[in-house]
Amino acid sequence: MSAVIDSHSDDHHHGPAKGITRWLYTTNHKDIGTLYLWFSFLMLFLGGAMAMVIRAELFEPGSQIVSPEFYNQMLTNHGLIMVFGAVMPAFVGLANWIIPMQIGAPDMALPRMNNLSFWILPVAFGILISTFFMEGGGPNFGWTFYAPLSTTYAPPTVTFFIFAVHIMGASSIMGSINIITTILNMRAPGMTFMKMPLFTWTWLITAYLLIAVMPVLAGAVTMMLMDIHFGTSFFNAAGGGDPVLFQHIFWFFGHPEVYIMILPAFGIVSHIIETFSRKPIFGYTSMVYAIASIAILSFIVWAHHMFTVGMPIAGELFFMYTTMLIAIPTGVKVFNWLSTMFKGSISFETPMLFSIAFVALFTIGGLSGLMLAIAPADFQYHDTYFVVAHFHYVLVPGAIFGIIAGVYYWLPKWTGNMYDEVLGKTHFWMSFISVNITFFPMHFVGLAGMPRRIPDYALQFADFNMVISIGAFIFGLTQLLFLFVILKSIFAGKQATTEVWEGAKGLEWTVASPAPYHTFETPPEVK
């Protein structure tokens, strides 16, 4: 036994290995977190570049720059890369970095699997992107890959897409098992469930959602694979199957998936708002129960994405009411954030600015979601730019602002240097203004009837589309500033203190800045 302990303690004196092998072989949660974050940043720029192509094409009516076929590929891969490549890995990266430090654990429970679950991601996206250079081009059926667009009418490269999705799913599942096992088994003594930091709580629930729905997605793409290559007819009416079945299976995965992309942001924003309001979070217990309720409800609302497929009235009503029910726990969270700020001693550093913008703009996205939940009204809104406005409001100033806020909040802990506050605030204001220029007019063109997923549009939408495109270009360029701020903080900047932020609560603020390679080898005592 003592030999084991000895060889273990030898490791610390070594520190990280040198060169590329440090990153290839690493089992350190901080290294893997860093890898995840840089990978998602790369994917953010790749998916963003595709969005720029889309907005350039839509700058004016008529066919401008790319062919409709290529436009469809841009549209599809923008969605796939942003969802599976940017937002999800960014959250897993934050989880890797922060959860062990928040619960006082020395590392993740399964460090080698952690390494594997990261390193198969570049493989998956390599496969996905390689389809662009093959005959028939990349996936072109929308990120929801509805059958028969993705089966009968798909380009031949769809098989590569299917395997890429399988690998992404395996990565997410392994990551989730790791996170749950870490949280359930490795908390510091005295840290009961109801003392757990909210980011850890949101990730615990998110990981359960991932484990429940990623296998269903794997099943859906497996059925597609069998329909395409093995003559089955899951989604083919000629053989007794049903294309509508695909939509049910997809959205059974898809709706919990959209909460997977927002719940960890709720956790991040909760920490930031309490820190910069210098007050403990209002209604901690109700926050935990609200997250759990949202997660449970997410399993029974999926068909609100398909109100127009021809459901009976009872189905429409069921999915309409359950969807509206979600507004209650979400409202609880929003009011708790507002109550935390109320009479707080607020200061407006960059993470706080992004968090306040998150609360305001995410609520706008939530309200347009309520409008879409009204089944009879949805027949008007379905597949218009109103839907595009809705989900971009919850994903860009929602999920992405949450991630950016988290990066600014914990960056000094990672690099040991404070970021440049002036540049950070510039980044915030540029992003905040341009994100609204981009997505707010989409509500109007959507309500006026502009359909989504089209490379051209009627002339009456021209002015708004030009405004949208200009906003999108500014937003895209602004994110280069974010890259610069991060790089600057890595190489220079004021030395950060251990606490970093005045009065910041949580175990991660008790370790030195930058966080040493190994933390909490002796578990801290939580009172």
Add this chain to the structure above:
Amino acid sequence: MKAATKTNLKLASLVLGMFCFGFALVPIYDVFCEITGLNGKVSGPTITEYDENFNSREIKILFVTKNNENMAWNFTSEKRILDAETGTAYTVDYTFENPTDYPMVAQAIPSVSPGKGAQYFHKTECFCFEEQLLQPGEKLTMPVRFIIDPDLPSDVPVLTLGYTLFDITESHIKLQASN
């Protein structure tokens, strides 16, 4: 067993279970559609015994035939419209013709609308129960025999029986090759 290993095993079995659940959704969906009559799925060749003194009423039945894309056959029904009574058996003939110069296999898929009326549409015989193989230029007439259940809700004055004809020659060849 270590606590962490236990948690891992539980989570791994949850993953496996949810993967199977994804596939279980296929039969669940079918059963659900059949029970509720959603999707216009009809309940199949059930012959129901009726009371002697059921109340029959008049009902209009429309017949719609449609080819799936790229399907070259001529596919028509002898009638487009039928004034029928509930509880009485009717026969309607459908004609298939393969105008191409190669043999083809086809499958007709039925759908009854409105969906809530589907479960009251009882077919005792239908060409849609089997696949049709036609040689080049061959013509075939086949019947549908059906009874409309007298229990059909009174707010359904019209039933539409639609058939879509699918070309399944390719998957037929694949199946035969694998057998």
